[in-house]
Amino acid sequence: MAELVSLLQNLSNGLLIGGVYAMIGVGLTLIFGVMRTINFAHGDFVVMGMYTAFVFNMILGWDPYFSLLVALPAGFLMGVLLERVVLAPIVDKPHETSLLATLGISLIIGNALLLIFGGESKSVHVDYASMALSLGEVKISVILLIAGGVTALVIGGLYLLLHYTEFGRSIRATAENRLGAELVGINTRRIQGAVFGLGMMLAMTAGVALIPLLFATPTATGPILTLKAFVVIVLGGLGRVGAAVAGGLVLGMVEVMGAAYIASAYRDAYGLLFFLIILLFKPEGLFGRSVKRV
Amino acid sequence: MIRHLIGLLVLLVAGLVYPWIFPSALTVGVTILLFAGWATAWDILGGWAGQVSLGHASFVGIGAYFVAIGATEYALAPWWSILMAIAVAALLSLAWGRLTFKLHGPYFTLSTIAIAEILRLIAINEDWLTGGATGVFIDWMPTPFGIDLFAREAQYYLALVFAVGVMATIIWISRSRFGYQLRAVREDENSAMAAGIDPTRTKLKAFMLSASLTAVGGGIYGMMLSFLEPHILFYLLLSVQIALTGIIGGRGTIWGPLVGAVLLVSAGEIFRTSFAEANLLIYGILILLVILFLPSGIIGEFNRRLTRRLYARRAQG
Numbered sequence: 001m002a003e004l005v006s007l008l009q010n011l012s013n014g015l016l017i018g019g020v021y022a023m024i025g026v027g028l029t030l031i032f033g034v035m036r037t038i039n040f041a042h043g044d045f046v047v048m049g050m051y052t053a054f055v056f057n058m059i060l061g062w063d064p065y066f067s068l069l070v071a072l073p074a075g076f077l078m079g080v081l082l083e084r085v086v087l088a089p090i091v092d093k094p095h096e097t098s099l100l101a102t103l104g105i106s107l108i109i110g111n112a113l114l115l116i117f118g119g120e121s122k123s124v125h126v127d128y129a130s131m132a133l134s135l136g137e138v139k140i141s142v143i144l145l146i147a148g149g150v151t152a153l154v155i156g157g158l159y160l161l162l163h164y165t166e167f168g169r170s171i172r173a174t175a176e177n178r179l180g181a182e183l184v185g186i187n188t189r190r191i192q193g194a195v196f197g198l199g200m201m202l203a204m205t206a207g208v209a210l211i212p213l214l215f216a217t218p219t220a221t222g223p224i225l226t227l228k229a230f231v232v233i234v235l236g237g238l239g240r241v242g243a244a245v246a247g248g249l250v251l252g253m254v255e256v257m258g259a260a261y262i263a264s265a266y267r268d269a270y271g272l273l274f275f276l277i278i279l280l281f282k283p284e285g286l287f288g289r290s291v292k293r294v
Numbered sequence: 295m296i297r298h299l300i301g302l303l304v305l306l307v308a309g310l311v312y313p314w315i316f317p318s319a320l321t322v323g324v325t326i327l328l329f330a331g332w333a334t335a336w337d338i339l340g341g342w343a344g345q346v347s348l349g350h351a352s353f354v355g356i357g358a359y360f361v362a363i364g365a366t367e368y369a370l371a372p373w374w375s376i377l378m379a380i381a382v383a384a385l386l387s388l389a390w391g392r393l394t395f396k397l398h399g400p401y402f403t404l405s406t407i408a409i410a411e412i413l414r415l416i417a418i419n420e421d422w423l424t425g426g427a428t429g430v431f432i433d434w435m436p437t438p439f440g441i442d443l444f445a446r447e448a449q450y451y452l453a454l455v456f457a458v459g460v461m462a463t464i465i466w467i468s469r470s471r472f473g474y475q476l477r478a479v480r481e482d483e484n485s486a487m488a489a490g491i492d493p494t495r496t497k498l499k500a501f502m503l504s505a506s507l508t509a510v511g512g513g514i515y516g517m518m519l520s521f522l523e524p525h526i527l528f529y530l531l532l533s534v535q536i537a538l539t540g541i542i543g544g545r546g547t548i549w550g551p552l553v554g555a556v557l558l559v560s561a562g563e564i565f566r567t568s569f570a571e572a573n574l575l576i577y578g579i580l581i582l583l584v585i586l587f588l589p590s591g592i593i594g595e596f597n598r599r600l601t602r603r604l605y606a607r608r609a610q611g
Contacts, residue, residue, distance in 0.1 A: 107578030
């Protein structure tokens with residue numbers, strides 16, 4: 001009986017953590033699908049979201065979720081700006097080029113945060129941090145539940161945007177075939193800018209949702225989250241939003257289960273190992289048809 | 295060829311003169327030489343064979359840890375430990391390459407990060423192997439011919455030999471059959487195959503050479519640090535630093551990585567007071583500038599302009 005409870009407990013934790021991973025991965029896969037850019041700064045965008053929540057909490061005493069009001073538009077605008085200045089000029093270069101450029105952005109963001117806020121880890125304390133919902137003997141952390149809810153909301157919104165608006169249709173067309181999209185009159189440059197903005201916005205939202213849960217350290221947290229996001233999108237199959245959600249859930253499960261039943265010190269290694277195996281033996285992803293779709 | 299050998303001689307002389315001019319900046323000198331050697335070794339795979347690795351810190355870590363564990367546990371002299379590290383690095387890169395060389399471009403790069411991270415987690419968690427997260431302190435070194443290997447000066451000359459050795463290797467490669475094979479594979483694997491070159495074999499050779507040389511530098515680095523921590527030595531950011539040094543200087547050029555090392559390490563020193571630990575900021579800014587304005591790196595762009603001027607002059611007269 002106790003084993004069943006702990007299994008259920010691990011399952012629910014894995015599911016909810018996986019939901020947050022999914023939200024990080026969705027932005028990354030959207031950017032990859034439309035721009036074919038390997039965005040190495042994605043984790044640092046998440047960290048920027050964390051710091052936004054931290055700053056507004058420190059100065060104005062805002063609840064972290066309230067700072068989404070600032071993080072959303074700021075993330076979108078910064079993303080559009082970054083795309084225009086750094087990525088648009090190199091859009092037709094080999095893929096490594098965009099990886100190195102975003103690696104540069106990642107180093108700049110991480111070290112700028114280090115310079116401004118110092119090296120110690122930051123978090124936001126909220127009153128409901130230690131609260132948990134009891135379902136029988138299984139306890140579900142309220143923060144994780146909220147994070148899961150935000151994820152569901154954001155991904156649902158994204159789905160509606162992609163499938164029921166003209167803008168979403170243009171995004172999907174650009175992802176499928178950039179030249180074809182241009183031929184039917186879509187301004188793909190503008191779409192790429194908007195998609196990068198959207199991706200950064202999603203990453204910052206994930207950061208805000210994560211801050212009561214996780215410590216943010218300027219140069220260390222970003223690359224770890226970037227790696228996790230890559231694991232998520234490669235697990236699912238590159239370039240597809242639905243697959244990223246599934247990939248996030250799988251990664252959450254693999255981590256929690258591996259930590260619980262094999263060895264907790266290697267928690268981060270399970271995801272990476274899984275990632276390598278998928279990359280080498282099933283590069284189209286666990287659920288994959290070929291790439292190309294958003 | 296003659297030009298490059300003269301360049302090598304100039305580097306050797308400059309390296310020998312440096313301790314007389316800047317006796318107080320020996321540590322900076324060692325760092326520059328190590329990074330020059332690492333970035334050049336990285337470039338064999340990253341520039342000449344065109345496979346961008348972000349996992350070379352693993353080989354630095356292997357070199358450093360062999361020297362440290364060898365000295366503290368088995369009273370083994372560093373030259374023997376470094377020989378063993380070379381063998382292990384070569385074997386590891388052989389297995390690593392066999393596994394991942396079917397991936398191309400950014401996917402290969404991502405896989406190197408994943409493997410290096412797994413190795414780092416192993417180094418942190420397996421106490422019996424590495425002494426674990428608390429680190430290892432080197433408390434003994436042999437004194438060959440009465441030379442104190444803990445002295446910064448001795449380490450400086452070792453690093454100089456290392457850097458010059460790696461540079462000599464790359465000069466030799468640039469004119470050897472192997473070097474042409476590397477470039478052929480980088481430009482187009484299918485055409486290379488059509489010309490009778492086995493791309494995977496060529497890339498494996500490049501990776502093994504690159505990894506072994508990096509491990510040698512790692513051994514010297516271990517002596518210099520004398521206190522080793524796995525989460526720093528095997529860390530992604532060290533891999534990033536090595537790769538960016540090569541790319542900013544100029545991928546696939548002979549002198550680019552050296553120029554990158556001099557530029558980045560001294561810039562890091564100059565801004566140390568104002569940026570403190572945030573000195574990787576310079577790497578970030580420079581890599582963006584290089585990608586946007588000098589896509590083939592500093593020396594690559596210099597070579598391109600030089601060639602263009604040469605042709606222009608020839609066309610005129």
